Amino acid sequence: MKKGAKISNAVIRRLPRYRRYLGELQKKGVDKISSNEFSKLIGYTASQIRQDLNNFGGFGQQGYGYNVKDLHSEISGILGLKNKYRLVLVGAGNLGHAITNYIGNYRSGFAVEGIFEVNPEMIGQTLDGVPILDYDSMVEFIETRKTDIGIICTGKESAQEVADKLCFAGVKGIWNFAPVDLELPGHVAVENVHLSDSLYSLVYHINKMDSNK
């Protein structure tokens, strides 16, 4: 990666998608791909692809294309996916269960080490092998384990308070599924997953298609 280069958020958001397609190509035994072929597959223009990947020093060779394995590995490195991450999750409801399950099954390098709850009936149980612990013990747990990321799967009402506590305890990032934008100190990264934004965007396109008929 070019030293000190400032990469736009839009490019960062596209990198996981590049990586995903490159992973699929690798599985299919494809060694190299041109920006034109890649364009057909991933749905960005070839010029967009060249421009995006050029941000990181440019992996492509004229007349050869991209080396699938190397590019996949480079992007993994850029995103920080060669490291391991410790996670905690707050809120042992259905969504918390689904996310724990998803990370356990699909995301190597990420480990949910504890799930925190206020409901006394759930505390002491396990969820996909992860212990459900008392929310009051969370700060100490995070401090001891050096937890990197806190996942918020609570309702809207308690999300900000949970976020404050996670920051106080020292997480570096928050993955928030509660339908609210969190306010956080500048040194803590945050991704708010707003399911409604994606649903509404879908609905817009449905109506747009209808009106084009």
Next chain:
Amino acid sequence: MKKGAKISNAVIRRLPRYRRYLGELQKKGVDKISSNEFSKLIGYTASQIRQDLNNFGGFGQQGYGYNVKDLHSEISGILGLKNKYRLVLVGAGNLGHAITNYIGNYRSGFAVEGIFEVNPEMIGQTLDGVPILDYDSMVEFIETRKTDIGIICTGKESAQEVADKLCFAGVKGIWNFAPVDLELPGHVAVENVHLSDSLYSLVYHINKMDSNK
């Protein structure tokens, strides 16, 4: 909305966020807001806000700002949120449960009318009041009920087959939570929710912050 105007996807993706903040402002009793005030709140630049909203004819008045209630209502109309939508969901696991619950509690105008499963032990039960039905009966159900949207909460392996069946049955849009990009006919809208993209983007920002220290 300007007739025939082509609005970029990027703008469409920002509209739900505008709407969300306007909803919060309404709840707090705020009647009007300038693009500068709105900028501080929502985190886009004031010029971006003016440019975005100008796409739809421009609601702001010089020296007055935006009327919160009107703008909220206009954006709802643009997105198609003044209509009602019938949904079905495929896959009654934890994620399916979480999404059914989320729509039932938070999203008025959207109704999940049936959940489809292949697991015979689950068929016949209900999930948050929604019946769990045999996957084999899905096409007829959708044809009869004129279902608008199919939600895919199955594993990666069966997602494309489920999508094909939903399209065959006549849904207008698919909201896909399986970690795979679906291939669909052009007349069906699709939103792929890739949780990993958001997690990886978070991880990038965590590492970026670390390296800036």
